[in-house]
Amino acid sequence: MERRRPLKRAPGQRGVDRPPHAHRPPRPPFDLDDAIYGIHAVEEALAAGERLRALHVAADRTKDAALRALLARAKACDLTVRFEPRAFFAALPFKAHQGVVAVTRPFPYAALDALLRTRPAQPRLFVLLDHLTDPHNVGAIVRTAECVGADALLLPDRRSAGINATVRKSAAGAAAHLPIVRVGNLGEAMRTLKAAGVWIVGADAGPEAQPLPAVDLRVDLGLVIGAEGAGLAPSIRRGCDALVGIPMRGRVASLNASVAAGVLLYEALRQRGYPAAKESDSRP
Secondary structure, X not given: OOOOOOOOOOOOOOOOOOOOHHHOOOOOOXXXXXXXXXXXXXXXXXXXXXXXXXXXXXHHHOOOHHHHHHHHHHHHOOOOEEEEOHHHHHOOOOOOOOOEEEEEOOOXXXXXXXXXXOOOOOOOEEEEEEOOOOHHHHHHHHHHHHHOOOXXXXXXXXXXXXXXXXXXXXXXXXXXXXXXXXXXXXXXXXXXXXXXXXXXXXXXXXXXXXXXXXXXXXOOEEEEEEEOOOEOOHHHHHOOOEEEEOOOOOOOOOOOHHHHHHHHHHHHHHHHOOOOOOOOOOOO
């Protein structure tokens, strides 16, 4: 067999087969799922009393007026602040970090049994996500659920986006205020809610769904949102007490999952006629 000769290079020419290791951006010194990025998301985490481990700020933003309040709050919380070069942020996969990344402990999921032991004065509202994998959708729903005063959000621990850095960013800080439960089996969680007197309503575009204006959402309610495209899983659909559909007048057949959740949640709020939340609101 003829041996292949190595390619000749001109004098002084360097090989380009493998880039030097010195040009590779360093790996971040923390688990990316434990990051909170963006000024507003970090501010909300501090306001909620989250126990952050460190705050990384771009060194070229030290005199930025938009960061003064954040840095002052971090100092008041005795939080370690590290000023980083651009290379530190270049190694991160987050695009909208604004030169601000906080590192927190793994997300503290709530326990469903503990939440059901408390009985608020108003009808309860739970949001259940049936295998939504897009973290932007999950984050947007977390944000809307918190805005309408939901008691908790439930999501399965498999084939579903967990509460990671992208979800926290999309939720704009709402994940720090809303109890979030991760369950092994969503159907079993639905049965637990039913045993506690919660009426389970699934969002569905099929012919069996009742039109939204005809459904009474003033009861203790568990609202189930399915994945985009697939919708509710058959077993989850069968486990619902009722199915509700959003009226569609245009040519497009469905809404984005987070938009549909927003429509349904605000219809529930409208039906309940709640006044605006006050500072004394005792919601957990």
